[in-house]
Amino acid sequence: MLTRGLLHVLPCIAADICNSISESSFNQIRLMSAESMQRQSSEFTHPNLEVLLTEEQIRERVNELGAQITAEYAKGDVVVVAILKGSCVFLADLMRAIDLRMTIDFMAVSSYKDGTESTGDVEILKDLSNPIRGKDVIVVEDIIDTGHTLARLLEILGTRGANSIKLAAFLDKPEPRVRKEVKIDYCGFVIPNHFVVGYGLDAAGRYRNLPFIARVKNPAEA
Numbered sequence: 001m002l003t004r005g006l007l008h009v010l011p012c013i014a015a016d017i018c019n020s021i022s023e024s025s026f027n028q029i030r031l032m033s034a035e036s037m038q039r040q041s042s043e044f045t046h047p048n049l050e051v052l053l054t055e056e057q058i059r060e061r062v063n064e065l066g067a068q069i070t071a072e073y074a075k076g077d078v079v080v081v082a083i084l085k086g087s088c089v090f091l092a093d094l095m096r097a098i099d100l101r102m103t104i105d106f107m108a109v110s111s112y113k114d115g116t117e118s119t120g121d122v123e124i125l126k127d128l129s130n131p132i133r134g135k136d137v138i139v140v141e142d143i144i145d146t147g148h149t150l151a152r153l154l155e156i157l158g159t160r161g162a163n164s165i166k167l168a169a170f171l172d173k174p175e176p177r178v179r180k181e182v183k184i185d186y187c188g189f190v191i192p193n194h195f196v197v198g199y200g201l202d203a204a205g206r207y208r209n210l211p212f213i214a215r216v217k218n219p220a221e222a
């Protein structure tokens with residue numbers, strides 16, 4: 001009776017052990033493969049990227065710019081106009097480093113390109129929400145390359161009766177500049193003529209979320 005009972009129970013125990021072993025090793029394999037997949041698919045350590053500016057360098061420089069703006073606009077009442085989408089991360093950090101009475105507004109533009117270079121034909125996709133007449137405006141842009149986009153944008157904003165308009169650009173890439181008259185009043189970093197991503201800047205919409213600036217080694221594969 002006992003033997004028959006044991007015989008009946010043993011396969012169940014054996015099956016339970018087998019199940020729990022196979023379940024735990026399956027979970028382990030699943031965990032390992034999830035980890036290695038995560039490593040393989042990391043955006044932040046993608047092999048096509050080379051870090052140019054670290055988070056620390058960026059934080060320090062943006063805080064300096066904020067302090068400079070705070071000192072230069074002692075009376076406050078500034079309107080910071082950010083150009084979407086690339087300047088969104090720079091704006092978020094810069095505005096928190098400006099200790100002034102201020103408001104923000106946004107513009108979205110699309111610059112027409114001739115091959116890879118912008119032509120200066122700018123279409124306004126989203127205009128400012130409020131008038132800037134009589135205001136002190138700081139335009140915030142991610143990067144000035146040929147300068148076509150900002151030259152046209154500053155022309156457009158220049159017709160709207162602002163008291164002053166200045167330009168803050170996170171990156172200045174002077175080598176390909178065509179519109180030499182574009183003056184950057186507050187510049188984060190001057191960089192060589194590389195295609196860069198991160199900190200809001202993209203390659204076909206990708207990489208805006210990188211907390212640093214990276215050079216794209218092979219832009220064709222970005």
Ligand code: IMP
Nearest residue numbers: 118144145146147148149195196201202
């Ligand atoms: P520009 O009219 O040639 O000065 O072009 C300015 C715009 O081109 C910027 O606002 C960016 O959106 C884009 N751009 C220029 N260079 C880069 C780059 O290296 N990485 C990402 N976007 C760039």
Ligand code: MG
Nearest residue numbers: 084085086142
């Ligand atoms: Mg842009």
